[in-house]
Amino acid sequence: xxxxxxxxxxxxxxxxxxxxxxxxxxxxxxxxxxxxxxxxxxxxxxxxxxxxxxxxxxxxxxxxxxxxxxxxxxxxxxxxxxxxxxxxxxxxxxxxxxxxxxxxxxxxxxxxxxxxxxxxxxxxxxxxx
Amino acid sequence: xxxxxxxxxxxxxxxxxxxxxxxxxxxxxxxxxxxxxxxxxxxxxxxxxxxxxxxxxxxxxxxxxxxxxxxxxxxxxxxxxxxxxxxxxxxxxxxxxxxxxxxxxxxxxxxxxxxxxxxxxxxxxxxxxxxxxxxxxxxxxxxxxxxxxxxxxxxxxxxxxxxxxxxxxx
Numbered sequence: 001x002x003x004x005x006x007x008x009x010x011x012x013x014x015x016x017x018x019x020x021x022x023x024x025x026x027x028x029x030x031x032x033x034x035x036x037x038x039x040x041x042x043x044x045x046x047x048x049x050x051x052x053x054x055x056x057x058x059x060x061x062x063x064x065x066x067x068x069x070x071x072x073x074x075x076x077x078x079x080x081x082x083x084x085x086x087x088x089x090x091x092x093x094x095x096x097x098x099x100x101x102x103x104x105x106x107x108x109x110x111x112x113x114x115x116x117x118x119x120x121x122x123x124x125x126x127x128x129x
Numbered sequence: 130x131x132x133x134x135x136x137x138x139x140x141x142x143x144x145x146x147x148x149x150x151x152x153x154x155x156x157x158x159x160x161x162x163x164x165x166x167x168x169x170x171x172x173x174x175x176x177x178x179x180x181x182x183x184x185x186x187x188x189x190x191x192x193x194x195x196x197x198x199x200x201x202x203x204x205x206x207x208x209x210x211x212x213x214x215x216x217x218x219x220x221x222x223x224x225x226x227x228x229x230x231x232x233x234x235x236x237x238x239x240x241x242x243x244x245x246x247x248x249x250x251x252x253x254x255x256x257x258x259x260x261x262x263x264x265x266x267x268x269x270x271x272x273x274x275x276x277x278x279x280x281x282x283x284x285x286x287x288x289x290x291x292x293x294x295x296x297x298x299x
Contacts, residue, residue, distance in 0.1 A: 019211065019215065022215045022218055022219060023218075025218060025219065026214075026218035029218065029222060030218065030222070030225070031222065032227075034227060034256070034258075034270045035225065035227050035272060037256050037270070038214060038253055038254060038256060038272045039214075039218060041250065041251070041253055041256065045207050045211065045251060045253065046207065046208055046211040067159070068156045068159055069156070069157070069159060071156075072153065072156055072157060078251070081250075081251065082246070082247035082248075082250035082251050082257070083247070085250045085256050085257075086246065086247075086250055086256070086257050086258070089256050089257070089258040089259070089270060090258060090259050093258060093259060099227075100227055102226060102227070103227045103228055103229065104226070104227070104228035104229065104274055104278070105228055105229040105230065105231075105278070106229065108229040108230075108231055108268060109229065111231075111261075112229070112231075112258060112259040112261075112268040113259075115259060115260065115261050115262040116261055116262070117231075117261050117263065117265060117266045118231040118266060
């Protein structure tokens with residue numbers, strides 16, 4: 001394996017590792033459930049993306065063809081990651097998980113739980129009427 | 130002839146899905162051996178037949194080329210937003226100002242809405258939390274809320290929703 005290839009693979013691996021690390025740090029440091037939810041979605045997208053690119057380059061050099069499994073992993077990740085994040089957020093709202101004090105528009109959680117349109121706008125419309 | 134075509138429709142209710150299943154099966158096993166092609170074909174026929182009753186009719190993609198540019202736009206946004214969120218996470222916690230926003234959406238069908246919510250969730254910094262029953266309001270949790278929440282709403286509506294609308298032609 002030539003030096004440039006090794007360099008490319010290392011750069012992608014380190015970048016990917018860094019992003020996954022920052023995602024994990026975020027899980028510890030951030031203060032409430034909703035805010036924490038943002039950290040892992042990040043780790044899966046760019047972090048794993050970089051690691052998969054490194055893997056593709058490595059396999060291409062060892063075997064001479066583009067390994068398709070990595071592309072499939074990317075595909076499944078892109079499909080599943082938003083769904084899990086969405087379901088987690090939804091479950092948190094139904095369990096009335098505490099939110100950070102300075103979260104703005106906290107009243108929206110109540111209407112979102114009942115899957116109703118936001119109340120404020122209705123009130124405004126009523127006043128207009 | 131009509132009986133034949135009807136039998137064909139019963140056997141392959143979703144021809145594109147069947148083809149896709151076969152391709153993914155072969156990619157998963159990374160072979161093109163006869164045995165796997167036969168097994169993949171069997172799965173590609175059986176799975177859609179079993180899933181057909183669950184299916185809700187969805188609008189077709191009207192402009193396939195727009196999908197490619199949309200995917201690249203979202204990829205670029207994911208990378209840029211990742212760096213922004215990474216800096217926020219490592220930096221001081223008091224700088225994080227979370228908030229909730231209700232975004233009015235104009236899309237009607239489930240598939241375009243799913244695509245929109247998925248992209249909103251994939252771009253770090255925003256997570257689609259819930260949707261109102263009448264499918265007119267999308268609740269989004271924002272990690273770093275700008276002072277004027279209208280900015281977030283405009284970003285989602287102009288950058289993503291208008292493009293999704295174009296793709297599905299609605």
